[in-house]
Amino acid sequence: MAIDINTLDPARTIVVATGNAHKLSEIEAILSKSLSDVRFVALGELGDFDDPVEDGETFFDNALIKARAALDETGLALAVADDSGLVVDALDGAPGIFSARYAGEHGNDDANNDKLLHELADVAEPERSARFHSTVVLVERDEDGEGVLRGDGDCEGRIGFERRGDNGFGYDPLFLPDDTPGKTMAELTPDEKNSISHRFHALEDLRSKL
Template sequence: MKTVVIATNNAHKVSEIRSALNFEGWEFKTLAEAGLVSAPVEDADSFEGNARIKARAAAEAVRAAGLTAAVLADDSGLAVDALDGAPGVYSSRYAGADGDDGANNAKLLAELAAVPDGERTARFVCTLVFMDEDGTETVARGTIEGAIGREARGSEGFGYDPLFIPDAFGGALTLAEVPQARKNAVSHRGNALRALRDSLASDR
């Protein structure tokens, strides 16, 4: 049995990761399920940099606990062209350290209030860093292109999902207006996970 510690306690991410990386003999545990605590300062200026910080911190926590496990970390966010790529690595705290999804979405809508519909293009980006038991690192990246709507729609997603209208849905639906399975088929994290799975499978 191969154990992979996922450097998050976010249930949405964990479910998607377990579904995508369903290699036989692999089991996935969140930090909490593994009895670990890891909360490094994510101060890199890129998604990959922050994912690597989290992966290395989780790997250190695994070693300190005397466990043998691989680790997987991700960093993701929204990049809006009209805002020069913001909120980017600050996506989860766009409205401030104490901001929540509602506050972040409200700030984004305010920042884009004067931007015409044709110039509201954006993309979600996800970078994954997988670190095997021996420290071997595999990096994968996924994106999804789309645009930012003018109001929140849907209740299925989280974060900026109610505002993000992916090109993959013909510009008709937000990511929060579709079931999770349909979202996973086109999402940035889903695309990154499929790329990671392909890389790991080729090494097996």
């Protein structure tokens, strides 16, 4: 059921630029430790809004685009947004900000993983280092302008040679985190994944600056 924006206190509401309930709960669980008197609501709970064009050159640029769009669309004063992706050293940082559309079609996980395996076909195990990166921003608007806080986080690991695991999404079946030797991200429980994820580290970094 949609939430009526008019019933929200703009000074005590943070709109999270997502329609993903899991992402909302993850963000709320960490940031509410420092923002206990604030209500977190997902943008998708406030209406059906078009996704902004993410044409930035960095994760920070795109996170900022999403947060600003959420404020423009809702008229609220506080927004949180994140942008994340896979960074592979042997591919000079690709797929990076294009992770979700690496193979051309946005959100086609199978095609993206196929392309990644193809691009790394001749790359030996020692050179398959990679990381998931996340940048989270908190944007506040008032009569004096706009303020921005950011947090950054990484989950270090390597790219495997074959898919393993049925949990997660995206590149999780190919990503072997350093923190869980022998297991891909898609072989972890949600709690195990959340405790080491790039978004977890980025949110903790942001929280340390509040």
